Structure formats: C-alpha cells, structure tokens
Amino acid sequence: MLLLRLKSPILSQNSYSFLLKSCIARKAVEPGKQLHARLFINGIIFHDFNLATKLVNLYSICHSLTYAHNLFDKIPKRNLFLWNILIRGYAWNGPYESAFQLYHQLLDHGLDPDNFTFPFLLKACSGLSAINLGKAIHNRVIKTGWEMDVFVGAALIDMYAKCGYVNESRLVFDNIMNRDVVLWNSMLATYAQNGHPEECMKLCCEMVFQNFMPTEATLVTAISASADLGAINQGRELHGYSWKLGFVFNDKVKTGLVDMYAKSGNVKIARVLFEELREKRLVSWNAMITGYAMHGHAHEALNLFKRMLEYSTQPDHITFVGVLSACNRGALLDEGQMYFDSMIKDYCIEPSVQHFTCMIDLLGHCNRLNEAYRLITEMKVTPDSGVWGALLNSCKIHGNVELGELALERLIKLQPDDAGNYVILSNIYAQAGKWERLQNLRKVMIERNIKKSIACSWIEVKNKIHAFVCGDTSHPMSDELYEELEKMGEFMAEAGYIPNTSPVFFDVEDDEKMEMVNGHSERLAIAFGLISTPPGAKLLVTKNLRVCEDCHVVIKLISKIKKREITVRDVNRYHHFKDGICSCGDYW
DNA sequence: GTAGGGTTAG
Incomplete structure (x- = not known):
C-alpha cells in the first residue's frame, strides 16, 4: 500500500493490477476505492477489462455490492467470470433476489451458467428457503450437464436441506458417484439440521468405512448430532476420535464438544473444555451459557454472561435467549426484565418470538399471568404457538382457567392437530374441578378426531x-x-x-x-x-x-x-x- | 486469468 501514498499520479496498469490483487487478498475495500478513483481520473478504467474485473471482485468480496453492481453495469463486454463474482456477492450477502435477476440477465445475454454460477444461485435459494426456485435451478443443472459436479451437488444438497427436503438431498447425494469429503459433509449436515441425528451418525460411520478422512466439518456436524441425540457414549467416542485425528486442539470441534457434554448433562466437563478453548468466540460463549440455562444453572449462566461482556464479546440474539431462559429457570424476574430491556437498548437487538417466549414463561413462572398476557398483546412480532404454549403452561401451574381457555383458543388456530395443548387445558379443568368443561373439551377432541401423539x-x-x-x-x-x-x-x-x-x-x-x-x-x-x-x-x-x-x-x-x-x-x-x-x- | 460447495450456539 506504500505506492498509494506516492504523489505520482501515473501508475502503470501492471502496478494497478498488483495493488488491486493485494487489496483483494486483504479484503481492503478503502484502498481499493482510492485506486478506483485514480483509475477513473486517468480514464483507464473502462479500457482495461482486467482492472475493472478486479475491482468488481474486490467490492463483491467486501459487501460493497452497490459499488460492484454500478461498475459492472458500466463494463461494456462482460464475461461469465464477471457475472459469477457479482452473483456470488449477492448470494453471500443478499439481497438474494438480486442474484436471480442477474441470472436471468445472464441467460438473456446468451451465456450459459457453469459450475461456479450454480452453487452461488443455490446458496441464494438456501437463504430464501425458496424450494421452487431451487427446483428450477436443479432442472437447469440437469439440462446443462453439471449434475455430477461435486460443487454443484453439495450446493444442491444444502439447498434441499435448508428447505427441509431431506429425501431430495439424499437423491442428489446417491446420484453422484465420485463423491468427495465435502459432499459427505453436506449430506451429514442435512440430516443433522433436519432432526435426523441417527441417520447422520449412520452415514458418518459409512463415510469412515469407505475410507474418507473426516474433516473439521465432519466432526463438528457429527458431534452436534450426538448432542441432539443425547448420546453421551457416542459423543465420548467422537471426542476420542477427535484426539486420534488431531482435532482435539481445534476450537470449533471443541465448541461442539462443549455443546454435546452440556446437552448430555455433563455441564462440568463442558466447562472444563470451554476454559481450554484458545479463542472463545461468540458461538462458544453461547453454547456454554445456553448449556447452563438448559440445566437450570441460572447463576452460572449469568456469571458467564457477565464475563463474556468483560471479554468485550458482543452478545447476539442467541446469547439473550440463553440469558433470558436462565432468568426464567431461576425465577429471576427483575434480572430478566433488566436484561430484556438492555438487549433492546444497549445492543439494539429486536426481540424475537423466542425472547418473548422466555419473558412470558418468566412472568408466568412468577404468577404474573396478566402481565404475561399483556406482553403478548403488545408484541410487535406475531405470537406463535411457543408464546401461547408458554402462557397455557403457566396457567396450568397457577390454575388460571380463564386465561388457559384463551391460550388454547389461540393455539388451536395455530396447531389444530396438536393434542398436547388440549391435554394441558383438560388438566387445568381437572385440577380446578371443572368437570363439565372437561367433558365438553373431550367431546370437541373426539369430534375433531384429535389423538394424543404417541409418547x-x-x-x-x-x-x-x-x-x-x-x-x-x-x-x-x-x-x-x-x-x-x-x-x-x-x-x-x-x-x-x-x-x-x-x-x-x-x-x-x-x-x-x-x-x-x-x-x-x-x-x-x-x-x-x-x-x-x-x-x-x-x-x-x-x-x-x-x-x-x-x-x-x-x-x-x-x-x-x-x-x-x-x-x-x-x-x-x-x-x-x-x-x-x-x-x-x-x-x- | 481470477472464483466455488459442507461446520457448531436457539
């Protein structure tokens, strides 16, 4: 960057090229903008395709999509590479819709998307959970003959996974013969993210059996699956396996282990591993804080949160889900309210449904049912079944028939087939000795053919x-x-x-x-x-x-x-x- | 004359 400080207005095109390359490597957008200005003044920019491309690339990597797109529009002859890097920018940072606009423009220009274009487009589909768009892109992949490409395949698997289409993911996976480790990892992640931890573990064994060397992502995914299963022995085995493969000092793998041990009830081991982390990133703090909260260790969770702030780590919405649910478990109403306010004021985090659910649970826990109900009516986000479920549950604990009925009424609209809600209200009736209402509720259940799900x-x-x-x-x-x-x-x-x-x-x-x-x-x-x-x-x-x-x-x-x-x-x-x-x- | 797919916390 020394050259930038030179007064000389004239640099050779090679020098510009070299400097831009260095900006791209460092993701340094500001020096890039200065170079852009010089190129503009000297009238070089539109004549040198190479330099213009490098600038678009730099802007696209540095989330400066407006700059990238403006420049892109001014370049007279655009090749596929140029389209691809701009589409990539939108696929990574949004707005995702712009990626598809560009895709259609690209087709209008008579260009054919390639094995770089498709993964970017599919990533944008994943971001939007846009299954129909995804399927359309998949058709195009088949038509253009890229379906055996592992990069395209992994992106397809991920797209279907993010839209919840696990079987479609598996079809793509099974269809590709020359798989690589990322393709396996994509399929493992599909199972893990869609609530099929057993399938994930099974496939992981098969992968090892077929002599694929697990990577960091494999272990992180497999460990999270065993955490979801509550399979402590499997988790321990994976811990040992991480040792064997040399991943035991890997912070990402270790964070996965923190989560796994916490979820399987071994909070102490989780804490030891957490303290061993060389770099405590947000995810690691969140795993440990939510781990404590889940198990009702309210004070440990809150102390850790305070330490996190001392370390100058910015909390995010997930951290506050942990903090608020810790307050809930400890019935710490004042703290909960204080953190809820602080989240909004000090950290500019808009409360999500999850945060409201924690607060309603907390108010309910402390028998402040009317306040809980008022909070629901004042929420800016639409209350979901979790919110009304929290209220219903609190009504059961404190024997509030009227609010309980109201909560069930709302729940029926959201989850008409969920028997659990009816059961809670029937318990409220039973506790309050309201036998007639109980009978009526049962009749309604029979009429609507609502059956308890199998435990x-x-x-x-x-x-x-x-x-x-x-x-x-x-x-x-x-x-x-x-x-x-x-x-x-x-x-x-x-x-x-x-x-x-x-x-x-x-x-x-x-x-x-x-x-x-x-x-x-x-x-x-x-x-x-x-x-x-x-x-x-x-x-x-x-x-x-x-x-x-x-x-x-x-x-x-x-x-x-x-x-x-x-x-x-x-x-x-x-x-x-x-x-x-x-x-x-x-x-x- | 370059770029790309999979990863944990709720």
Missing part, C-alpha cells in the same frame, strides 16, 4: 439407543423390565406413593389408568436403564413429549430409592433427579 422415550446403553413407546412390550428384555417396575412400585408404595392418574386422558377405568401410567415410555426407559447398567450409574432419558406429572413424582422417588442420578430431557427442558429432588423445582 416415545429413548436411552442409550452400551452405545445402543433403546426406544420405548407407551405400553411397549416389544423390547427383548421387556419381561425383566416390567418386573423391575413392579418391584419399584412396591418400594414406592411403602414410601407412601399414591399414583396420580389425572394425566391419563382417556376415559378408562381406574386400574386400567394405573397400568397406562405405569407403562409410560419414560418409566420403561428408566427401568431398562436400571437393570442394564451398574448400580450408581447416571441415566439419561430423552422423551418426545412433556414428562407427565405422575412420572415426575415417580422418578424423584426412584432417584432416592435407587441412589441414581437420572436426567430426563423432555420436549421442553431438562429434569435432573437426584436424592428425590428435581432441578426444575417442580415447575415445568
């Missing part, structure tokens, strides 16, 4: 995931498992336990009801865990719905009688049972 819980034992549905007798160890449950029942009866059958929704006789509660999937998974692990071993069970109230009581007792730490991760939160107490403080 499923799973537990990982010796690296294998064992899944149980409600009343399941299909497991090979089913007999032993029910025997264990029966034995537990005797112990619990001695401890004064009386089954609470109110969560059982169907009209059935009492002893039948008992059996149904007894056969709840979380109990089956825990019973299986008890008989297939050594005494004292921790258990982690994951459930697709909320833990039922009776099971919550029972698991507390089991943790005391069997001297076991049991973690249940239900659809909303974690419950840590130890010595007869649950970390949620019976609020969930």
Whole structure:
C-alpha cells in the first residue's frame, strides 16, 4: 500500500493490477476505492477489462455490492467470470433476489451458467428457503450437464436441506458417484439440521468405512448430532476420535464438544473444555451459557454472561435467549426484565418470538399471568404457538382457567392437530374441578378426531439407543423390565406413593389408568436403564413429549430409592433427579 | 486469468 501514498499520479496498469490483487487478498475495500478513483481520473478504467474485473471482485468480496453492481453495469463486454463474482456477492450477502435477476440477465445475454454460477444461485435459494426456485435451478443443472459436479451437488444438497427436503438431498447425494469429503459433509449436515441425528451418525460411520478422512466439518456436524441425540457414549467416542485425528486442539470441534457434554448433562466437563478453548468466540460463549440455562444453572449462566461482556464479546440474539431462559429457570424476574430491556437498548437487538417466549414463561413462572398476557398483546412480532404454549403452561401451574381457555383458543388456530395443548387445558379443568368443561373439551377432541401423539422415550446403553413407546412390550428384555417396575412400585408404595392418574386422558377405568401410567415410555426407559447398567450409574432419558406429572413424582422417588442420578430431557427442558429432588423445582 | 460447495450456539 506504500505506492498509494506516492504523489505520482501515473501508475502503470501492471502496478494497478498488483495493488488491486493485494487489496483483494486483504479484503481492503478503502484502498481499493482510492485506486478506483485514480483509475477513473486517468480514464483507464473502462479500457482495461482486467482492472475493472478486479475491482468488481474486490467490492463483491467486501459487501460493497452497490459499488460492484454500478461498475459492472458500466463494463461494456462482460464475461461469465464477471457475472459469477457479482452473483456470488449477492448470494453471500443478499439481497438474494438480486442474484436471480442477474441470472436471468445472464441467460438473456446468451451465456450459459457453469459450475461456479450454480452453487452461488443455490446458496441464494438456501437463504430464501425458496424450494421452487431451487427446483428450477436443479432442472437447469440437469439440462446443462453439471449434475455430477461435486460443487454443484453439495450446493444442491444444502439447498434441499435448508428447505427441509431431506429425501431430495439424499437423491442428489446417491446420484453422484465420485463423491468427495465435502459432499459427505453436506449430506451429514442435512440430516443433522433436519432432526435426523441417527441417520447422520449412520452415514458418518459409512463415510469412515469407505475410507474418507473426516474433516473439521465432519466432526463438528457429527458431534452436534450426538448432542441432539443425547448420546453421551457416542459423543465420548467422537471426542476420542477427535484426539486420534488431531482435532482435539481445534476450537470449533471443541465448541461442539462443549455443546454435546452440556446437552448430555455433563455441564462440568463442558466447562472444563470451554476454559481450554484458545479463542472463545461468540458461538462458544453461547453454547456454554445456553448449556447452563438448559440445566437450570441460572447463576452460572449469568456469571458467564457477565464475563463474556468483560471479554468485550458482543452478545447476539442467541446469547439473550440463553440469558433470558436462565432468568426464567431461576425465577429471576427483575434480572430478566433488566436484561430484556438492555438487549433492546444497549445492543439494539429486536426481540424475537423466542425472547418473548422466555419473558412470558418468566412472568408466568412468577404468577404474573396478566402481565404475561399483556406482553403478548403488545408484541410487535406475531405470537406463535411457543408464546401461547408458554402462557397455557403457566396457567396450568397457577390454575388460571380463564386465561388457559384463551391460550388454547389461540393455539388451536395455530396447531389444530396438536393434542398436547388440549391435554394441558383438560388438566387445568381437572385440577380446578371443572368437570363439565372437561367433558365438553373431550367431546370437541373426539369430534375433531384429535389423538394424543404417541409418547416415545429413548436411552442409550452400551452405545445402543433403546426406544420405548407407551405400553411397549416389544423390547427383548421387556419381561425383566416390567418386573423391575413392579418391584419399584412396591418400594414406592411403602414410601407412601399414591399414583396420580389425572394425566391419563382417556376415559378408562381406574386400574386400567394405573397400568397406562405405569407403562409410560419414560418409566420403561428408566427401568431398562436400571437393570442394564451398574448400580450408581447416571441415566439419561430423552422423551418426545412433556414428562407427565405422575412420572415426575415417580422418578424423584426412584432417584432416592435407587441412589441414581437420572436426567430426563423432555420436549421442553431438562429434569435432573437426584436424592428425590428435581432441578426444575417442580415447575415445568 | 481470477472464483466455488459442507461446520457448531436457539
């Protein structure tokens, strides 16, 4: 950049070329603009295609799309390379629509998109979640014969993944014979991002089996999948595998491990790894803060947040989801309100539905139901099912029938087929002794043919995931498992336990009801865990719905009688049972 | 005479 400071107005075109190349390498847009001005004054710019191209490239890399596009428009003869770098700029930074405008212009000019154009266009589709556009581009890919290209393929896989079309992703993946590691990674990410962690793990094994060397992205994706599965042993294996492959000092892999250990209930190990990070980036802070929040360690989460600010790391909207849900778990109303205000005022973050959900949950937690409702009415964003669900849940805990009815009314509009909401209101009615309303609600459910979704819980034992549905007798160890449950029942009866059958929704006789509660999937998974692990071993069970109230009581007792730490991760939160107490403080 | 696909936190 020394040359820039020289007074001499005349530089050779080679020198300009060299300087621009250096600007591109450093992403230095300001010196580039100065060079642009000189080129303009000297009248060189429009005669030297090479220099103009370099400038468009620089602007495009540096998010200066307006500059890039203006210059692009003035270049008389444009080649595909020039179109591609401008499309790339829009694909990376938006507005994505501009990428498609350029694409159509390109076609109008009689040019054919190539294996560079397609990945950029597909990236823009991913950004817009525009499946129809994506499919149209896919057709064009097939027509122009680029479908076997790994770059195009990976972009197609990602586009379908971001639009939620997992099967289409897989078709693209299966269709390409000469795969490379990124193509595998794209497919792994598709499964991980779309809630198919088991498929992700399976494919990961296949990839290794086919002698592909995992990369940083492979491990990050696989670790996040095992975090979503709550598969601690698989996660530990991946941890060991990272050692073997030399990724153990890699901060991105390590952040994945922090998330994985936190989600599987090992917050302490997560913290140790977090402290080992050489560079603590925003994602790492967020993983640790949300990890603490999930497990109800409100003060640890907030202390870490304060430390993050001392490190001058700017929090983002995800950090505040963690901070606010930490306040919620700790019933810290004043702090929660303070952070919510600070997020808006000090950090200029527009509260999202998630932030509002945290606040409504928090107000509800503290029995400020009317304020919670008022907040919903004042929200600038449209309240979704999470928001009304939080209100409904708070109404159940504090026995507010009227607001509960209102919340359900809104929920029915948003999720007409979700039985869970009806069940919560029916529980509110049952608790309040409103039997007539309860009967009416049941009638409505029957009329609308709303059925409770099948509850499923799973537990990982010796690296294998064992899944149980409600009343399941299909497991090979089913007999032993029910025997264990029966034995537990005797112990619990001695401890004064009386089954609470109110969560059982169907009209059935009492002893039948008992059996149904007894056969709840979380109990089956825990019973299986008890008989297939050594005494004292921790258990982690994951459930697709909320833990039922009776099971919550029972698991507390089991943790005391069997001297076991049991973690249940239900659809909303974690419950840590130890010595007869649950970390949620019976609020969930 | 150049560029590109996959990566974690909610």
